[in-house]
Amino acid sequence: MPAARPRQADATPTPRKATPRPRARPAAAPAGGVPFVQAVDASFLESLLGYNARRAALAVIDVFLQRMAAYGLRPVDFSVLSLVVHNPGITSRQLCTTLGILPPNLVNLVASLQERGLIDRLPHPRDGRATGLHPTAAATKLMQKAERTAADLEADVAARLAPGEVATLLRLLRKLYAGD
Amino acid sequence: MPAARPRQADATPTPRKATPRPRARPAAAPAGGVPFVQAVDASFLESLLGYNARRAALAVIDVFLQRMAAYGLRPVDFSVLSLVVHNPGITSRQLCTTLGILPPNLVNLVASLQERGLIDRLPHPRDGRATGLHPTAAATKLMQKAERTAADLEADVAARLAPGEVATLLRLLRKLYAGD
DNA sequence: TATTGTTATACTCTATAACTATA
DNA sequence: TATAGTTATAGAGTATAACAATA
Numbered sequence: 001m002p003a004a005r006p007r008q009a010d011a012t013p014t015p016r017k018a019t020p021r022p023r024a025r026p027a028a029a030p031a032g033g034v035p036f037v038q039a040v041d042a043s044f045l046e047s048l049l050g051y052n053a054r055r056a057a058l059a060v061i062d063v064f065l066q067r068m069a070a071y072g073l074r075p076v077d078f079s080v081l082s083l084v085v086h087n088p089g090i091t092s093r094q095l096c097t098t099l100g101i102l103p104p105n106l107v108n109l110v111a112s113l114q115e116r117g118l119i120d121r122l123p124h125p126r127d128g129r130a131t132g133l134h135p136t137a138a139a140t141k142l143m144q145k146a147e148r149t150a151a152d153l154e155a156d157v158a159a160r161l162a163p164g165e166v167a168t169l170l171r172l173l174r175k176l177y178a179g180d
Numbered sequence: 181m182p183a184a185r186p187r188q189a190d191a192t193p194t195p196r197k198a199t200p201r202p203r204a205r206p207a208a209a210p211a212g213g214v215p216f217v218q219a220v221d222a223s224f225l226e227s228l229l230g231y232n233a234r235r236a237a238l239a240v241i242d243v244f245l246q247r248m249a250a251y252g253l254r255p256v257d258f259s260v261l262s263l264v265v266h267n268p269g270i271t272s273r274q275l276c277t278t279l280g281i282l283p284p285n286l287v288n289l290v291a292s293l294q295e296r297g298l299i300d301r302l303p304h305p306r307d308g309r310a311t312g313l314h315p316t317a318a319a320t321k322l323m324q325k326a327e328r329t330a331a332d333l334e335a336d337v338a339a340r341l342a343p344g345e346v347a348t349l350l351r352l353l354r355k356l357y358a359g360d
Numbered sequence: 361t362a363t364t365g366t367t368a369t370a371c372t373c374t375a376t377a378a379c380t381a382t383a
Numbered sequence: 384t385a386t387a388g389t390t391a392t393a394g395a396g397t398a399t400a401a402c403a404a405t406a
Contacts, residue, residue, distance in 0.1 A: 034305045036269040036312055040278050044262055048330060049337055049346070050240035050255070052353040057233035058280070059357035064230050075230070076396095082224055089215040093364060098220050100238070105397065107366060125214045129364040129405045132216055150228060157229055160355050166229070169352040173232040175340050176349075177239035256373095273387060282375065287389060309382045309387045 049176070060157055067153055071146045072116075076101070078146060080109060081135070084119060085143045089132035091124060118142065233356070240337055247333055251326050252296075256281070258326060260289060261315070264299060265323045269312035271304060298322065 045051045061075055068078055079099055084090055092110060096103050110133065113119040118139040124130035135143070158166045225231045241255055248258055259279055264270055272290060276283050290313065293299040298319040304310035315323070338346045 034269060034302050034312060035314075036305055037267045037271070037274060040263065040270060040274050041266050042263060042278050044266060044327065045259055046354075047334075047350075049334060049350065049353075050237060050244050051259070052350055052357075053233055053237035053240055055280075056353040056356040057230060057237045060230035060233055074395095079225055079231070083220065083222060086221050086224060087217045090217045090220060091364080094217060094220050098222055100235075102398065103365065104367075104369095104399085122214050124364095125216055127364080127406075131365075132214060134215075147224065154227075154229060157356065160358070161352060165352055165355075168348065169356075170227075170229065170232055172341060172345055172349040172352075173229075173236040174226075175345075176236040176337065177232075178340070271387075272389095283388065284376085284390075284392095285374065304387095307383075307387080311388075 053173070053176070063153060063157070064150070067149055068146065071142060071149075073146060076109065077113065078150070080106075081113065081118060081139055081143055082147065084133050085135045085140055088134050089122070089124070091127075091130045091132060093130065095133070113139075229356070233353075243333060243337070244330070247329055248326065251322060251329075253326060256289065257293065258330070260286075261293065261298060261319055261323055262327065264313050265315045265320055268314050269302075269304070271307075271310045271312060273310065275313070293319075 064075055064078075068075065071078075073081065076099070080095060083095060083098060087094075092103060092106050095101065095110075096106055101109075110119060110121075114121060118136055120134040120136055122132045122134055124132045154166075161169065244255055244258075248255065251258075253261065256279070260275060263275055263278060267274070272283060272286050275281065275290075276286055281289075290299060290301075294301060297316055300314045300316055302312045302314055304312045334346075341349065
């Protein structure tokens with residue numbers, strides 16, 4: 001990464017003027033006037049996988065966010081707790097690798113869950129450098145409900161698709177990021 | 181949101197102790213000892229659409245980010261410029277609605293593109309409150325190459341899928357966020 | 361020497377309130 | 384009054400460098 005990308009820099013003073021644009025395919029404008037847009041044409045963007053995958057992810061995650069608020073869990077909290085419940089003794093490093101979180105950014109997240117009484121931290125039995133993360137009884141109970149809610153949400157979203165399309169979609173999505 | 185999430189606070193002293201966990205399905209640990217994890221089980225998360233859609237989006241966008249760096253364009257810059265090129269005279273409001281960006285966050289973005297000589301701003305011919313955004317010749321030239329690069333990238337990603345699966349994937353993704 | 365976990369820090373992204381000019 | 388654009392600002396999310404303890 002080259003740095004921060006300056007805001008006010010300059011490089012190009014932007015003199016270029018406002019070429020009257022003689023008759024260059026007006027978007028939705030009259031004859032020779034300044035064109036304006038009535039209906040936005042986003043067809044090119046909509047042809048891109050990244051654009052569509054991001055929009056779909058945001059739509060699903062938005063619903064996820066709303067329903068998990070009842071448990072005081074953001075998506076990342078849910079992900080971490082789910083992994084801890086299903087993998088008692090998992091280390092921070094393993095969480096980071098699995099979820100793509102950087103270690104410094106996991107510290108406060110885990111500390112917060114510990115303060116809420118959802119995670120116990122015990123010395124790792126094989127590696128003195130590491131700390132094992134263990135679900136408390138409260139966490140196990142909470143995640144039973146939360147994962148049920150997630151499954152319900154999944155069913156609701158699946159209702160937008162035809163039977164079998166959910167499995168197809170999951171399979172294709174996994175093929176996209178497999179190996180990353 | 182309750183605030184900043186305290187660092188060392190306390191609230192719950194986390195006494196809960198380390199329940200020896202008699203024989204409760206050890207993740208990968210021996211008999212009665214503290215369990216630890218050898219291979220992380222992420223099967224539940226991997227069954228969720230949101231999780232997979234997000235990972236796929238991030239994987240694709242990451243490649244996008246790398247290749248567009250050659251043009252000095254982040255994904256959002258590409259999206260904005262693409263819409264401006266295909267919709268000369270589009271307004272900030274129309275960009276925000278199409279891309280899901282909040283107006284205050286578009287201001288510096290557009291200003292930056294204008295400083296780079298890629299966008300001209302002209303008064304809207306029908307609405308005195310609005311400003312039409314127009315591509316400069318440099319922007320048109322740049323986006324011809326950038327959109328070609330995006331199409332190439334699309335083909336590379338599509339190589340991971342069988343013929344026809346890309347169309348299927350796009351169709352299913354759109355069904356997920358349709359109406360949002 | 362390499363790795364785990366941590367602190368401090370900085371940059372980016374996203375969100376809200378409030379203001380102006382025009383419709 | 385409602386909308387387009389803007390400013391200022393706050394809050395998440397994400398990133399790097401550097402350190403202590405252990406492997």
